[in-house]
Amino acid sequence: MTLQTALVIAAALFSIGLYGAISQQVVVMVMMGLELMVNGVMLAVAALWWFLAPHPSGQVLLLVVIAAMTVEMGMGFAVATVLHRERRVDMTDSATDLSR
Amino acid sequence: MLVAIAFLALGVVAALAGAAVFTVSSMARATYALALSFVAVGLQVVMLSQNFVGVMILLMMMMEMAVMAVFMVMFMGMNPALMPMSMVHGKRASLGTAGSVCAAMVLGIVLTPWPARRGAPPPELTAAIGRELLESKMLAMATISPVMVATIVGGVALALRRTRYDRYGDDLERPADDPQPGGVGR
Incomplete structure (x- = not known):
């Protein structure tokens, strides 16, 4: 169990999430990709904390990352609900107004 | 040694379950795969002696995935456990980007001279x-x-x-x- 092992696993999780976030068409699947990216970040922060500087204050950063994840979920689902209600769609390709 | 093997195995499970999210043929399975990935990472965090945060990740993510499954059923308008689907755009470019990012990060991780641990964790x-x-x-x-x-x-x-x-x-x-x-x- 080394820092490098944990960070490589975290990098793999982050990259898989990145693939999902930029390739998926369904809004909820894009959110799953983002979740997977944050999953990797959580593991990386936990490993860096344990292997480099195991002072309790570092745990606060991990709690902030988890809080950011809940905010992302809450607002993401609210936006998905609005999108579905207004346009009856669940695809990102049908919500490209800001890219024009 | 046993702990190291268990940690690595959980990491492999987390990564494979993460990959399964975008390869399985139904939304419901994708949700459960993501939940499995979170459980594996939560257990890894517990193995890194961060019991409070690890258990919090486990409990929170199980509930979050349950909510996500409900949203899947609501928005997809069909039985998500039975419908095979592949809804992606720019698959090759996405794979290339993700692969490049992963390679760059792994290179950085391997080449960085990581400093030695400073201090020791408190007993409680x-x-x-x-x-x-x-x-x-x-x-x-x-x-x-x-x-x-x-x-x-x-x-x-x-x-x-x-x-x-x-x-x-x-x-x-x-x-x-x-x-x-x-x-x-x-």
């Missing part, structure tokens, strides 16, 4: 975190609280079908226009 880590949160890091937690409240308000405001402007008009001055009037004697 959970109690130490509790003290930290309620003492020197209180401001960080107190800052997160209004963000959470704003998220709740924003989420409800976005998800509401009818807002106060639908009820009272643009200037909020006309009598309430509700499909089902409330109050005594309705």
Whole structure:
């Protein structure tokens, strides 16, 4: 169990999430990709904390990352609900107004 | 040694389950795969002696994935366990980007001369975190609280079908226009 092992696993999780976030068409699947990216970040922060500087204050950063994840979920689902209600769609390709 | 093997195995499970999210043929399976990935990472965090945060990740993510499964069923408008589907755009470019990012990160991880550990973890880590949160890091937690409240308000405001402007008009001055009037004697 080394820092490098944990960070490589975290990098793999982050990259898989990145693939999902930029390739998926369904809004909820894009959110799953983002979740997977944050999953990797959580593991990386936990490993860096344990292997480099195991002072309790570092745990606060991990709690902030988890809080950011809940905010992302809450607002993401609210936006998905609005999108579905207004346009009856669940695809990102049908919500490209800001890219024009 | 056994702990190291278990940690590595959990990492492989987390990564494979993460990959399964985008390769399985139904939304419901994708949700469960993501839940499995989170459970594996939560257990890894517990193995890194961060019991409080690890258990919190486990409990939170199981609930979150259950909510996500409900949203899948709501928005997909079909039985998500039975419908095989592949809805992607720019698959090759996405794979290339993700692969490049992964390669760059792994290269950085391997080549970085990581410093030695500074200090030792306190014996009662959970109690130490509790003290930290309620003492020197209180401001960080107190800052997160209004963000959470704003998220709740924003989420409800976005998800509401009818807002106060639908009820009272643009200037909020006309009598309430509700499909089902409330109050005594309705």
